[in-house]
Structures are given as C-alpha cells and as structure tokens.
Amino acid sequence: MKSIDTQVAVIGAGPAGLALARMLAVQGIESVVVERQSRHQLCTAQRAGIVEQPTRDTMHELGVDARMSREGHEHAGFHLRHRRRTHHFDFRSFGGGAAMLYPQHHLVTDLVDAADQAGQPILFDTAVVAIDGHDMPLTTGTSSRAAxxxxxxxxxxxxxxxxxIAACDGxxxxxxxxxxxxxxxVRTHSRSYPFGWLGVLARTAPDPTEGMYCVSSRGMSLHSSRGAELTRQYLQVPAGTAxxxxxxERVWAELRLRSASDDHPPLATGxxxxxxxxxxxxxxxEPMQVGRLFLVGDAAHIMPPTGAKGLNLAVSDATVLSYxxxxxxxxxxxxxxxxxxDRALxxxxxxxxxxxxxxxLLHTRDDDPHAWRIRCAQLDELVANPDARRALGxxxxxxxxxxxxxxxxNA
Known part of the structure; x- marks a missing residue:
C-alpha cells in the first residue's frame, strides 16, 4: 500500500478542494488532494458559473485569475421580464461591484494548472473508501497525523x-x-421543491447579453450567455420530468411563450x-465539523440554482477553513x-x-390566482423601488x- 504523509488531506478536486489547497500552499501548509475522477473528466464537465465579486478578489489574490480576466464577462446584474416588459437591474450603479460570468470548469482547470505549477499533489482517478482517526483530539501545536x-x-x-481532513467531495x-x-x-435541514430546471445549451446569439429571468404564469425561464454564439436556457418543469x-420543438415553443415581450423581438432558436x-x-x-473532519462546499450545503451561489459558497467555506x-x-x-x-454557516x-x-419570487408554485397576483405585486415593487433593488444587489x-x-x- 502506498502511504503519504501530509498536514491536510483534501477529498475532492472541485472548486472547494482546489481553492483550499491553493490557499494552504501559499501559506506554506502541505496538503494532498484526492479526486475520484480523471483530470480530463474534471476539467471538461461543463457547468455554469457566476463568480461573485469576493470570489473574484480571492482568485486574484491567489494568482489564478489571468484567464478569467481575459475571457470572463462582467456581470453587474440581470434582466427581469415581467408583464411582457424587460427591466435591467444594474447593481454596479449601487456601488456593489460586479460578478463575472465564467464557466466553473474553466475555474477548476485554472486551479489545477496552478497546482501543477506549484507542485501541489492531486491524486486523480482515486476513490476514497474510508476515513479513520477523525475523532482523535486536536490540540495546540500537534503534528500527529492521526487522521x-x-x-x-x-x-x-x-x-x-x-x-x-477537509471533505470537499459534494x-x-x-x-x-x-x-x-x-x-x-450532526443534523440536516432541507427543503424540497415540486419543480426542477430543464437546461439546454444552444447555438444561438444571446439577447440580452446578461442573464434574464422571465416570470410567467406558465413557469419561470432563464436565459444566459455562454459566448457570442452560445446560450444556456432553462425552463421550470415539474419534478420528475423526463x-x-x-x-x-417543445423546448423552443415553451421558451418563446414564457419570454414573450412587447419590447424585444421573439427569442431566437437554434x-x-x-x-x-x-x-x-x-x-x-450542521455543524460542518466532526473532530478533525471538516465539511466544505456542497458536502455541507446545497442551494437552489437560482442566483448561482453554490460555487461562491464553496470558496467562502474554503476561505474560512484556510484561515x-x-x-x-x-x-x-x-x-x-x-x-x-459557526463562521461559515x-x-x-x-x-x-x-x-x-x-x-x-420567480417560480410558479401552483395555479392559485391569488398567489400569482401577490407575486406580481412583489415584482412590481422590485422594479419600482431602488432600495429593494439595492438590497437584492x-x-x-x-x-x-x-x-x-x-x-x-494579530497583524
């Protein structure tokens, strides 16, 4: 059996594990990342990514933002289509900075490349089958590799x-x-929704170029850019949809119905x-710690895809644990x-x-006309009230x- 000694064992080479390993390396702390997928699988599995301003700042400090700065698209807000009118929420105008549209698998690739350059070990194609020694006391100054x-x-x-051990394995x-x-x-708090998202990647030019949520009595649709000639589009569909x-033909028909407006041409298809x-x-x-074992990112929490917080929470958790x-x-x-x-939570x-x-706010839950009118009133208030948009931004x-x-x- 091959045996490796290190200070921190990181399970999982997603954004949480790779960001944590990079943060530790810059501080001179040894770690080994164990990843069940191959490098090719990890770096080519396409996933959307909205990189928040604090995540952008952290990647810059870690020296892994060069490609993101070149190829990413600044994302200071989004469009909302409601009552057949299109409204643009520019959160940068409120002084809130800007996120970045940058695919998650590109960020993962950037972190893997940085690990290579730094000599940071990543064990690909390696599946973890057991964890031991997590319950040994963790005392000041210990160098005992008990986990x-x-x-x-x-x-x-x-x-x-x-x-x-940092469990960053989802x-x-x-x-x-x-x-x-x-x-x-350890307890799990959860909430289930009676719907999911059907997502398609299509060869169409984005319009508008920033993301757009369309609110309809038929259900939500979301439209976002993946470059000059690619779009990612989502439909709210019932849970259990195949x-x-x-x-x-059905996808495009439904996307066009939900995104119909009086101020833009019909949605392009492709x-x-x-x-x-x-x-x-x-x-x-919670808690996100059991003795020497720390849960990071999706291993500790799952968010609805609305607002794209998962990637950023993974880096936030890694920041707290690295510190x-x-x-x-x-x-x-x-x-x-x-x-x-406590801090991460x-x-x-x-x-x-x-x-x-x-x-x-954005999804249709049932056919209740009263609930639909309440949601319309909430959206009208969001459109009309700068303070509401500032809080959201x-x-x-x-x-x-x-x-x-x-x-x-203490510096």
Missing part, C-alpha cells in the same frame, strides 16, 4: 495520513456520509447541443478551527435566505467572506 484517508487509485490502495461524497454516520449531533418528454435536468432543493448540514488552519499550524491553538462551522444561511427568496453580487483566507496573526 487517515483510505483510497483506491490506479496503482492500488493508497493511504493518506494527515492532521486534519453531497454524495464519503465526507458528509461519514459525518452523519459517526456523529449523532428529458424524452421535451423534444427540441440547434440544441446539450440538455440536462437540475433538481431544485435546499439543504444545510483557521493557518492559525492552527502557526501555533495559535485550535480556537479558529473550533469556530469554523453565517454566510451559508444568508445565501439560503437569498436563494429561497429568489426561488419563491448586495446579496446577488456577493457579501464579503467571513474571514481572510490567510492567517496573519
């Missing part, structure tokens, strides 16, 4: 011995499952080259690590509040992360 990650790689079994990963299995105090029930179904759900697991690990390995004790869950629940509110563009990513003592 163990057991995995199977291309060449056989691998054991990574570490001081701490909702279905072993990290969250292990925490729920071994610690009775892709085979939505041929191209070749659909990819389609997917996305569940809409909310879930928070706490920096303090611990600098000899400042375990106080910051003990506070990790403040922003998690703030994002849950935002995503839940946006989801309830503050959360949409991104609130500051709970801590810096680098521990600097």
């Amino acid at each position: 163990t990650v057991q995995a199977i790689g291309p060449a056989g079994p691998v054991r990574v011995r570490a001081v701490t 909702f279905h990963g072993i990290g969250r499952a292990h925490a729920l299995a071994v610690e009775a105090a 892709l085979r029930d939505w041929p191209d 070749e659909i080259i990819d389609r997917t179904l996305i569940a809409v759900r909310s879930l928070v697991t 706490a690990l920096g303090a611990f390995f600098a000899g400042a004790g375990s106080g910051e690590l003990d506070s990790y869950s 403040r922003r998690v629940w703030q994002a849950q509040m935002f995503s839940t509110g946006m989801t309830d 503050r959360l949409y563009v991104g609130t500051p992360f709970p801590t810096p990513w680098r521990w600097q003592g």
Whole structure:
C-alpha cells in the first residue's frame, strides 16, 4: 500500500478542494488532494458559473485569475421580464461591484494548472473508501497525523495520513456520509421543491447579453450567455420530468411563450447541443465539523440554482477553513478551527435566505390566482423601488467572506 504523509488531506478536486489547497500552499501548509475522477473528466464537465465579486478578489489574490480576466464577462446584474416588459437591474450603479460570468470548469482547470505549477499533489482517478482517526483530539501545536484517508487509485490502495481532513467531495461524497454516520449531533435541514430546471445549451446569439429571468404564469425561464454564439436556457418543469418528454420543438415553443415581450423581438432558436435536468432543493448540514473532519462546499450545503451561489459558497467555506488552519499550524491553538462551522454557516444561511427568496419570487408554485397576483405585486415593487433593488444587489453580487483566507496573526 502506498502511504503519504501530509498536514491536510483534501477529498475532492472541485472548486472547494482546489481553492483550499491553493490557499494552504501559499501559506506554506502541505496538503494532498484526492479526486475520484480523471483530470480530463474534471476539467471538461461543463457547468455554469457566476463568480461573485469576493470570489473574484480571492482568485486574484491567489494568482489564478489571468484567464478569467481575459475571457470572463462582467456581470453587474440581470434582466427581469415581467408583464411582457424587460427591466435591467444594474447593481454596479449601487456601488456593489460586479460578478463575472465564467464557466466553473474553466475555474477548476485554472486551479489545477496552478497546482501543477506549484507542485501541489492531486491524486486523480482515486476513490476514497474510508476515513479513520477523525475523532482523535486536536490540540495546540500537534503534528500527529492521526487522521487517515483510505483510497483506491490506479496503482492500488493508497493511504493518506494527515492532521486534519477537509471533505470537499459534494453531497454524495464519503465526507458528509461519514459525518452523519459517526456523529449523532450532526443534523440536516432541507427543503424540497415540486419543480426542477430543464437546461439546454444552444447555438444561438444571446439577447440580452446578461442573464434574464422571465416570470410567467406558465413557469419561470432563464436565459444566459455562454459566448457570442452560445446560450444556456432553462425552463421550470415539474419534478420528475423526463428529458424524452421535451423534444427540441417543445423546448423552443415553451421558451418563446414564457419570454414573450412587447419590447424585444421573439427569442431566437437554434440547434440544441446539450440538455440536462437540475433538481431544485435546499439543504444545510450542521455543524460542518466532526473532530478533525471538516465539511466544505456542497458536502455541507446545497442551494437552489437560482442566483448561482453554490460555487461562491464553496470558496467562502474554503476561505474560512484556510484561515483557521493557518492559525492552527502557526501555533495559535485550535480556537479558529473550533469556530469554523459557526463562521461559515453565517454566510451559508444568508445565501439560503437569498436563494429561497429568489426561488419563491420567480417560480410558479401552483395555479392559485391569488398567489400569482401577490407575486406580481412583489415584482412590481422590485422594479419600482431602488432600495429593494439595492438590497437584492448586495446579496446577488456577493457579501464579503467571513474571514481572510490567510492567517496573519494579530497583524
């Protein structure tokens, strides 16, 4: 069996795990990332990405924003189509900065390339099968690598011995499952929605170029740019919908109905080259720490896709944990690590509040005419009230992360 000793074992090479490993490396803290997928799978799995201003700032500080600055598109707000009229919410006008439209798999690739350049080990094609030693006491200044990650790689079994483990392996990963299995105090708070999103990638020019939510009594639709000649479009569909029930003609007919307006031409149609179904759900697991095991990103929480908070919360969690690990390995004790869950969860629940509110506002839940008119009144108020838009923009563009990513003592 191959054995590796390190300070932090990171399970999962998504945005959370790769950002954390980069933050630790810059602080001189050793880590090993274990990833079940191949490098090719990881870096080519297309996923949308809205990178909030705090995430942009963090990537700049970490030196991994060069391609994002060149190829990303600034995203200071979005369009809302309601009552057949199109309204533009420019949150930058309120002084809130701007997010960036940049595909998540590109950001992942940038972080993998940075790890290569820094000599940061990533074990691809390596599936974690067991976690041990998470319950050993974590005391000030400890160098004992009591926590163990057991995995199977291309060449056989691998054991990574570490001081701490960061589970960044998503909702279905072993990290969250292990925490729920071994610690009775860990609880999951969840909310289910009776609808999902049907998403298509199409060869059409975007109009408008920034994202647009269309609110209709038939259900929500979302339209966003993926470049000069590609768009990603989404339809609210009932939960349990099958892709085979939505041929191209039906998709375009429904998108056109929901996006119809009096101030823009009809939605352009084109070749659909990819389609997917996305569940809409909310879930928070707390606390986000069990002994030496820390849950990060989707391993701890799932957001509705409305508002695109998942990627940014992953980096926010990584920031809080990086700061706490920096303090611990600098000899400042375990106080910051003990506070990790509480600090991270403040922003998690703030994002849950935002995503839940946006989801309830933009989606049609039933055929109740009273509920529909209430939602129309809420949207009218949002369009007419600058203070309401300012409050929305503050959360949409991104609130500051709970801590810096680098521990600097009392400086």
